[in-house]
Amino acid sequence: MGLANELKFARNQPLKWYMWPMAALANPRFSQQRVELTKPISLIYIIDDIFDVYGTLKELTLFTEAVNRWDLAAVENLPYYMKSCFNALYETTNEIAYKIYKAHGWNPIDSLQKTWASLCNAFLVEAKWFASGQLPNAEEYMKTAVVSSGVHVVLVHLFFLLGHGITRKTVDLVNDNPGVITSVATILRLWDDLGNTKDEDQDGHDGSYVDCYMKDHKGSSVNRAREQVNRMISDAWKCLNQECLSPN
Numbered sequence: 001m002g003l004a005n006e007l008k009f010a011r012n013q014p015l016k017w018y019m020w021p022m023a024a025l026a027n028p029r030f031s032q033q034r035v036e037l038t039k040p041i042s043l044i045y046i047i048d049d050i051f052d053v054y055g056t057l058k059e060l061t062l063f064t065e066a067v068n069r070w071d072l073a074a075v076e077n078l079p080y081y082m083k084s085c086f087n088a089l090y091e092t093t094n095e096i097a098y099k100i101y102k103a104h105g106w107n108p109i110d111s112l113q114k115t116w117a118s119l120c121n122a123f124l125v126e127a128k129w130f131a132s133g134q135l136p137n138a139e140e141y142m143k144t145a146v147v148s149s150g151v152h153v154v155l156v157h158l159f160f161l162l163g164h165g166i167t168r169k170t171v172d173l174v175n176d177n178p179g180v181i182t183s184v185a186t187i188l189r190l191w192d193d194l195g196n197t198k199d200e201d202q203d204g205h206d207g208s209y210v211d212c213y214m215k216d217h218k219g220s221s222v223n224r225a226r227e228q229v230n231r232m233i234s235d236a237w238k239c240l241n242q243e244c245l246s247p248n
Contacts, residue, residue, distance in 0.1 A: 007046060007081050007084065007085065011045050011046065011049055013045070014038070014042065017038050017041045017042045017045065018034065018038045020037070020038075020041055020154070021033070021034035021035075021037040021038050021041070022034060024037070024158065025037070025158075030162075033158075033161045033162065036096055036099065036157075036161055037154065037157055037158055037161060039092050039096065040092075040093075040096070040153055040154060040157045041150075041154060043085075043088065043089055043092065044119070044150040044153055044154070046085060047085065047089070047119070047120065047123065048123065048150070050063070050081075050082065050085060051120075051123040051124070051126070051127050052127075054081070055082065055127075057127060057128065057131050059078055059079060059082060060123070060124055060127050061124060062074070062075070062077065062078055063075065063078060063082050063085075063086065063120065064117075064120040064121060064123070064124045066078070066086055067086070067089070067113075067116050067117050067120045068117045068120070068121070070090070070113050070117075072086070072087065072090060075087075089116065093109070093112050093113065093116065094109060096112065096157065096161075097109040097112055097160075100160045100161060100163070103163060104160070104163035104166055106160070106163075106166045106171075108156075108160040108171075111156055111160070111171060111174065111175055112156065112157065112160070114175060115152055115153040115156045115157075116153065118147055118152070119147060119148065119150060119152075119153050121147075122144045122145075122147035122148035123148055125144050125148075126144060126145075126148055126207075129207065130207065135207050135211055135212050135215050136207075136212060137212060137215070137216050138209060138212040138213045138215075138216050140212075141207065141209055141212040142186070142189075142209060145189045145193075145209070146182055146185040146186055146189060147177075147185070148189075149185045149188055149189040149192075151181060151184050151185035151188055151189075152177055152181050152182075152185060155174075155180075155181050155184065156174055156175075156181075159174050178243070179239055179240075179242075179243045180240065180243040180244065183236045183237070183239045183240035183243060184240060186232065186233070186236040187233055187236045187237060187240070189209075190209060190229050190232055190233050190236070191233065193208035193209045193210055193229060194210070194226060194229055194230075209225075209229055209232075210222065210225040210226060210229060213225040213228055213229075
């Protein structure tokens with residue numbers, strides 16, 4: 001996409017990003033789908049860096065509005081790096097949508113754009129929390145964190161790239177973030193929070209469920225909060241297994 005040369009501050013880890021599609025689509029016949037899926041994954045990381053570290057709240061608000069409007073003209077007053085990022089997002093998403101249309105006869109641009117809008121909306125909510133120095137309660141945190149994990153963006157792209165069973169009914173289901181998506185997002189988000197790691201090249205301040213839980217339950221220890229996270233991960237796995245075994 002050419003962003004690595006323009007956005008020097010952003011993470012540039014194509015091999016790491018390609019490992020996700022490799023794990024999900026191991027069959028050699030899915031080589032093209034792996035390449036295409038790597039593109040939104042890379043954009044999630046780059047946009048996350050912009051929201052976590054580099055953009056001002058005003059700039060992030062305007063960027064989010066542009067993504068919601070899906071309008072190239074909406075980024076005219078933004079810094080050059082944000083324009084470059086939005087242009088790459090816009091062009092890459094439309095290109096993927098066109099390839100899916102040619103392969104499967106369904107234009108998914110509305111669904112893909114909706115996932116990016118919801119992701120940036122969630123990123124903006126988190127940016128406002130941390131700019132104010134306020135931690136949300138645990139329930140509010142999870143409601144947003146499940147979306148800001150980016151899982152729904154990846155899985156919706158994957159659904160359309162594979163092209164199996166695309167109908168109006170299944171598209172509406174995917175657009176509504178079904179349990180199979182939210183369960184995966186919950187598991188990955190909470191595991192990430194348990195690790196409580198930061199990327200070496202970042203200086204952002206991401207909260208975690210552990211922090212929010214301890215705020216809600218005064219006097220709770222870190223160990224107790226981590227036990228709660230493990231219970232939630234276990235419950236999410238049960239929900240995911242139930243979804244996978246459901247005949248519907």
